[in-house]
Amino acid sequence: MSLLPLFATCPRGVEPLLATELTALGASDCRERKGGIAFSGDLNAAYRACLWSRLANRILMPLNSFPLADSDALYEGAKAIDWPGLFALERTFAIEVAGHSPAVTHTHYAGLKVKDAIADRFRERHGERPNVDTDAPDIRIHVHLERSQATLSLDLSGESLHKRGYRVAGGEAPLKENLAAAILIRSGWAEIAAAGGALLDPMCGSGTLLIEGAMIAADIAPGLKRAKYGFEAWSGHDAALWQTIRAEASGRKSAGLARLPAIVGSDIDDNALRSAHLNADRAGLLGPIRFEQRDALEARPIAATGLVATNPPYGERLGSESEIIKLYSLFGATLKHYFAGWRATVFTSRPDLSPRLGLRASQMHTLFNGAIECKLLQFEMATRVVPTGMDAQPPTITGGEDFANRLRKSLKHLGKWAKRGGIHNYRVYDADLPDYALAIDLYEVGNGTPDLHVHVQEYAAPDTIDPIKAERRLREALAQLQAILAVPASRIHYKLRKSQKGSAQYQKQDESREFMSVVEHGCKLWVNFEDYLDTGLFLDHRPMRLRIQKECEDKRFLNLFCYTGSATVHAAKGGASHTTSVDLSKTYLDWADRNLLLNGFDTRGPWNTHQLIRADAMAWLAEQAGDPRAPRYDLIFCDPPTFSNSKSMEGVLDTQADHAGMIRNAVALLAPAGKLYFSTNRRRFKLDEALSTEFKVNEITAQTLDEDFKRPPPSHRSWSIERS
Structure with missing residues (x-):
């Protein structure tokens, strides 16, 4: 067979691996280029590259390369090609343009010029032109523009070779199949599998690394399930040779599946696991690959040796930056303490987090996931005797x-x-x-x-x-x-x-919406561990809440800046005759409502015993204090944020500057013998001395700090304030 000029495209960073792969498939004269390999090969090598390449995106057969002075030169260069000799009139075609050139700046226009040239060649030969089908063409023509040069190629692969035909659904930003294969090949998975080592992906997502790993270990041609190749509509196609090559691949698959090592994937996300199951099933590998729902940080060895290969999730699948930091920090410890004798490879778009793994990489390579520069980190876990399986006892933790x-x-x-x-x-x-x-x-x-x-x-x-x-x-x-x-x-x-400033501490960190109930002094309260910086329950105010609960029987209670209403729940539990809770945040008022309902207190009853008011608490307080008809309260709790400049407020709240007026207005709302508890977390806070001359003021900070918060400086300061 005569040699054909060929070019294989691939993700950036994969070129050296692709050159080695193509040589093994019969290619010759392999030359690395940015984003691909130029090589020579006969038809057998071209077919094998399409069927067997795990790394290439496309196998192109260059037809003409010429200087590109302007769009007319593009038309003439395209028309010089004998298109009717390459495919039949009844075949559909499409044109893909890549690259950049100052001579032809619009890729769509470049495609139109090439299409016109093809149409004109067919009209000259047959009197009519073939149809264009941009969705599923029989023939794909690739136009590459590079500065002052243009290259037109026949795409022998058709659709990109990374589309193996098994992906039903991918999770968030799934790895392309050929990039997953590159990660495994670069990590030495083929050699590990041949020696009987296992493959584990503890953050498997839609399962791409595992499926590609199984195909490598079982010697399965990655293109065996593809229904269509671009060369099948090419006039130079040798159907008999192609069938022989496919038949050989089918035989190798049967033999390879019999020697497949253990391959296990796990993920905490059940949606991701459903996608992985579907993809593995479509690939015919659902039996050989085992999937489990498990946190990655609970991963344990499944064999004496093997490869842990994973692409840690980020963005929506993981949530907040804090969760990413925790994942990297504990995942490195998991690898170090449990996977002795294993190799690990972590593919990440967040190389800034790699130091948090706490492991020294034996190798590091740069690979591109589309336009995103990523790092492939490889680790050799020190060999030592360690029990395997989920029941293995953790070794002694070193450090800290x-x-x-x-x-x-x-x-x-x-x-x-x-x-x-x-x-x-x-x-x-x-x-x-x-x-x-x-x-x-x-x-x-x-x-x-x-x-x-x-x-x-x-x-x-x-x-x-x-x-x-x-x-x-x-x-x-x-x-x-x-x-x-x-x-x-x-x-x-x-x-x-x-x-933090103002309400920043209350801003969302995540979107888990997962609430759990805890108990405090007989009260049930909802907490959320993921979505906010705080959980919805300030533990340092536990003694204050208990004090309110004990003092509220048959009393009217006002909770200013009520947050999630935990103090209101304690007041209601203590037998308060009426509670009023004021906050500007609808989110936290809804939370307070749920806390009251959790304890059997109806906020929607006809008597409206427990009132929730959405308002700027400072402005509301000033308005109520100036209204002689406003209700009076036996007990008021005021715990304002240290600073707030919320857009919904009438002004800016600064607890140090505003506390005196706030306290005076609160005292104005006290019933005879009523009491105000004022508290603040502001460091270096100084209570206005004039207040002590106007009211009976006692600092009760020490009485409102339990054993777990008796550390200097105090987490908050509190005062009991009554009329003189």
Whole structure:
């Protein structure tokens, strides 16, 4: 057979791998180009490249290459090709234009010029022209523009070769099949599989890495399921040769499936797993590939050796930046502590997060997922004796021993205190060691035997702290925390707490909408661990809420800046005759409503015993204080944000500047013998001294801090204020 000039396109960064692959398929004179390989090959090599290439996007057969001075030159260069000799009149065709040239700046116009040239050649030969079909043409013609040069090629592949024919549905931004194959080939999966090693993807999404891995290990031609190739409508097509090559591939598939190693994929997202099941089924590999629903951070070895290959999710599938940080930090620890003797490869578009894995990459390569530059990180896990399977006991966690010792002491002390006081949700650690600047809260969720959830907030490190050290300390702390508390990673909720202004601390971090109920002093309260910086329950105000509950029997209660209404629930539980809760946020008023309903208090009854008012609390308070007909309250709780400039407010709230007027207005709404509890979390807050001359003012901060918040400086300051 005579040699044909050929060109295989591929994702950027894959060129060296593709050159090696094409050589093994019979190609010769392979030359790397940006985004592909130029090579020579006979018809056998061309067919094998179309059927067997796991890495190429297209196999092109260049027909003419010429200087491109203007659009007329493009027309003349295209017309010089014997198109009627390449395909029959009854065949449909389409033109794809790629690249850029100053001579022809619009790709659509370039396509029209080539189409006109093809039509004219056919009219000269047959008196009519073939039809264009842009959706499913028989023949595809590729036009590549590069500066002052144009190349026209026949696309032997037809549709892009990455479309294997098995994908039914892909999750968010799925990997293209040929890029997934490149990741596995670069990671040495073929050699690992040949030695009996397993393949595990603990964040498998729609299963592309696993399906491509199974096809590599079982020697399955990636194009075997494709129904149509571009060369089949080409006049030079040799149908007999093609059938021989396909038959050989079918035989190799049957033999390969018999020696397939263990291949397992897992994902926490059931929608992603459904897509993976469908794709594997279409590929004929649902049996050989096993899927499980599991958090990636609970992944364990499925064999003595193998490859962990994964493309961690991001964006909608994962949610907030905090969840991404937690995932990387704990996933690196999972690999290190459980996958001794394995190789791991992580393909990521977030190389800035790679240090959080805490692993030293043995190799790193740049690959492009479309236009996105990504990194392929490869790790060799140190070999040591370790039990396999989900029942394997975790080895000793190294790093963060000081933090671990401090956490254990705090758990022992505060655990006993919480048990004695019937407290189910409390802070167990709050930057007790300067190197580990975290606030860690424990929540018991659910009835009966509750599940333990851990809410972790990392205080942003100052600029003077080395970010690499800060990342290492967070990683150590999370790993130790998970090991000591023995909780699944899915119940560790991590947030990065930066300095906030106004209502920023209340802004959404995620969209999980997953609410869980906890119990506090007989009250049920909804918390949300993912969607906001805070959970909806300020644990440091626990003693204040209990105080309100004990003092509210048969009293009218006003909750200003009520947030999620937890203090209102305690007042209602304590027998308040009437409650009024005021906040500007509809989200938090709805939350307060749900909290009241959870405890059996009807906010919609005919007597309107528990009133929820959406308003700027400061403006509402001033208006009510000036109205002699306004209701009076026996007990008022006022816990304003330190600062707020919400667009919905009439002005700007600054607790330091505005507290005196706020307190005077609140006192004006007190019934005889009524009491105001004023509280603030503002650091360096100073109460206006004039208030002590006008009212009976007692600071009760120490009485409103439980054992878990007795750390200097106090998390809040509180005062009891009454008329003199």
